[in-house]
Amino acid sequence: MDGRRARRSCLAVPGSSAKMIDKARGLGVDQFFLDLEDAVAPLAKAEARDRVVGALNEGGWDGKVRSVRVNALDTEWTYRDVVTVVEGAGAELDTIILPKVSSPDHVRWLDLTLTQVERAMGLEVGRIGVEPQIEDARGLVEIDAIAAAPRVEALIYGPADFMASVNMRSLVVGQQPPGYDVGDAYHYTLFRILTAARAADVQAIDGPYLQIKDVDGLRAVGGRSAALGFDGKWVLHPAQVDAVNELFSPRQEDYDHAENILDAYEWHTSAAGGKRGAAMLGDEMIDEASRKMALVIAGKGRAAGM
Ligand code: GLV
Ligand code: MG
Numbered sequence: 001m002d003g004r005r006a007r008r009s010c011l012a013v014p015g016s017s018a019k020m021i022d023k024a025r026g027l028g029v030d031q032f033f034l035d036l037e038d039a040v041a042p043l044a045k046a047e048a049r050d051r052v053v054g055a056l057n058e059g060g061w062d063g064k065v066r067s068v069r070v071n072a073l074d075t076e077w078t079y080r081d082v083v084t085v086v087e088g089a090g091a092e093l094d095t096i097i098l099p100k101v102s103s104p105d106h107v108r109w110l111d112l113t114l115t116q117v118e119r120a121m122g123l124e125v126g127r128i129g130v131e132p133q134i135e136d137a138r139g140l141v142e143i144d145a146i147a148a149a150p151r152v153e154a155l156i157y158g159p160a161d162f163m164a165s166v167n168m169r170s171l172v173v174g175q176q177p178p179g180y181d182v183g184d185a186y187h188y189t190l191f192r193i194l195t196a197a198r199a200a201d202v203q204a205i206d207g208p209y210l211q212i213k214d215v216d217g218l219r220a221v222g223g224r225s226a227a228l229g230f231d232g233k234w235v236l237h238p239a240q241v242d243a244v245n246e247l248f249s250p251r252q253e254d255y256d257h258a259e260n261i262l263d264a265y266e267w268h269t270s271a272a273g274g275k276r277g278a279a280m281l282g283d284e285m286i287d288e289a290s291r292k293m294a295l296v297i298a299g300k301g302r303a304a305g306m
């Protein structure tokens with residue numbers, strides 16, 4: 001995670017709502033995205049594009065990762081979303097979230113389109129990253145190639161669309177479908193996404209929890225993806241922000257322990273002139289593998305400003 005953008009919490013903001021865009025500026029999230037997809041009605045798409053360009057250019061985003069979710073490639077809106085937003089505000093945009101990606105060709109199309117617009121506008125070519133959403137069975141089957149496609153910085157799980165795509169018998173994201181009582185029905189999908197992300201060295205982000213008043217439910221569902229190793233989760237409402245930031249930051253005691261392991265390992269190995277591979281920290285034996293685990297926790301903590 002060192003040198004990566006922090007993405008513990010990613011706030012979804014309808015691109016059509018001036019009020020919600022203004023409110024988003026003051027929230028303590030690591031990332032936000034202005035949505036042109038499912039939060040915006042078909043007849044409001046054109047106006048929302050202009051509002052999104054205005055909101056990015058106005059600024060005031062306080063170091064947050066600035067993203068826009070364009071429409072999926074099975075609609076007629078995607079190319080105009082990309083051209084309008086990047087021509088109008090490309091220098092003020094960090095990533096594009098591409099929904100319903102079911103093939104690496106979708107990402108390649110976006111990469112080539114972005115390159116064209118960046119060249120035409122005199123923007124740095126390749127600076128704008130891409131975050132594909134994995135939202136259907138095809139996307140999951142193609143996930144390794146999607147993760148390795150150009151500009152990808154993170155894979156995002158889209159649980160609601162995904163549940164619909166596989167006909168899962170549950171209407172509540174994260175809730176176990178009635179009748180499935182042998183484990184966690186979401187485990188395979190989450191772990192598949194996480195593994196593909198790690199193999200391609202990109203981040204893994206969990207999607208939204210739709211019951212916005214149920215913070216305990218959010219903690220239970222988000223706690224599972226956080227424990228697996230995901231880097232962050234979407235938030236839909238201010239009430240979800242603190243819980244998600246907390247879930248995706250290491251616990252203080254784990255962070256302190258990780259920094260101690262790194263210090264002790266560094267000290268012991270350099271004291272031995274680089275000839276010793278293992279060391280002791282109190283009663284704990286630490287070696288190169290412990291150093292790697294500690295680096296993950298310490299990296300997340302440092303990115304979270306601990
Ligand atoms: C998000 O886009 C979802 O489908 O859950
Ligand atoms: Mg979706």
